[in-house]
Amino acid sequence: MNIVLIGFRCSGKTTLGKALAERMGLAFADADSIVEQKHQMSIKEIFEKKGETVFRLWESDAIAEIAKLDGHVIATGGGAVLRYKNIHNLKRNSVVVLLSVAPDTAFERIQHDPNERSRRPTPAGQDPHAELCDQHKMREPLYQGVADITIDTTNRPVSDCVEEILERLKAFKFGTDGADLGPLPL
Numbered sequence: 001m002n003i004v005l006i007g008f009r010c011s012g013k014t015t016l017g018k019a020l021a022e023r024m025g026l027a028f029a030d031a032d033s034i035v036e037q038k039h040q041m042s043i044k045e046i047f048e049k050k051g052e053t054v055f056r057l058w059e060s061d062a063i064a065e066i067a068k069l070d071g072h073v074i075a076t077g078g079g080a081v082l083r084y085k086n087i088h089n090l091k092r093n094s095v096v097v098l099l100s101v102a103p104d105t106a107f108e109r110i111q112h113d114p115n116e117r118s119r120r121p122t123p124a125g126q127d128p129h130a131e132l133c134d135q136h137k138m139r140e141p142l143y144q145g146v147a148d149i150t151i152d153t154t155n156r157p158v159s160d161c162v163e164e165i166l167e168r169l170k171a172f173k174f175g176t177d178g179a180d181l182g183p184l185p186l
Helices: 013-024 031-039 043-049 052-066 084-091 103-112 114-119 128-146 158-174
Strands: 002-006 027-030 072-075 094-100 149-152
Touching (some): 002 013, 031 052, 052 084, 084 128, 094 128, 103 128, 149 158
Parallel strands (some): 027 072
C-alpha cells in the first residue's frame, strides 16, 4: 500500500511527502523528479523544448512505474489528475491524499521560491496570478474526485500537516465503522 499526495502546484506535495515518509519509515518517490532524472531536463525545460503534451506522456510513464511500488509515499505533479490513466494507476494500490492550498498561497509560494520558478513553467500571460487562479479552479474538482483524504496546507507548518495526515490515515484505515480496511503502513 502506498500513500499518494496529489494537489495543486506548491501545495506541499514534495516537502510534506519527504517529511511523512521519514516519519512513517517509508521510502519516498517524486514523479516530477523521476521525469527530470530520466530525461535530464527540468520540468520547465521539458515544457519549453518538448511541450506540455510530451511532458504529460513522460509523467504518465513515471506514474505507471511508481504505481508498481509498495510501501512508499509518492508525490505527484500538480497535473497528474489530468489523465485518467494516472488516476487509475495511482488508485490501484494507494490511499490518495489531497493537499489543498488556496490559490493566493500557491502564487505567493511560487513568487518566493527561486527553485520553484527555475524548475517549473510559469504562467506566461498578462496576468500570471489570474491564470494560476483559473488553473486552480479547473483542477480542484478533479483533485476532490480522486482523493480519499483532504488536508488543507494553506498557511500551516509542515509538522502540523504531517500530524493531521497521520491521524486521518489511521481513521481511514479503520473506516467509520471500525472495520479494518487492510494493511496501511501505520
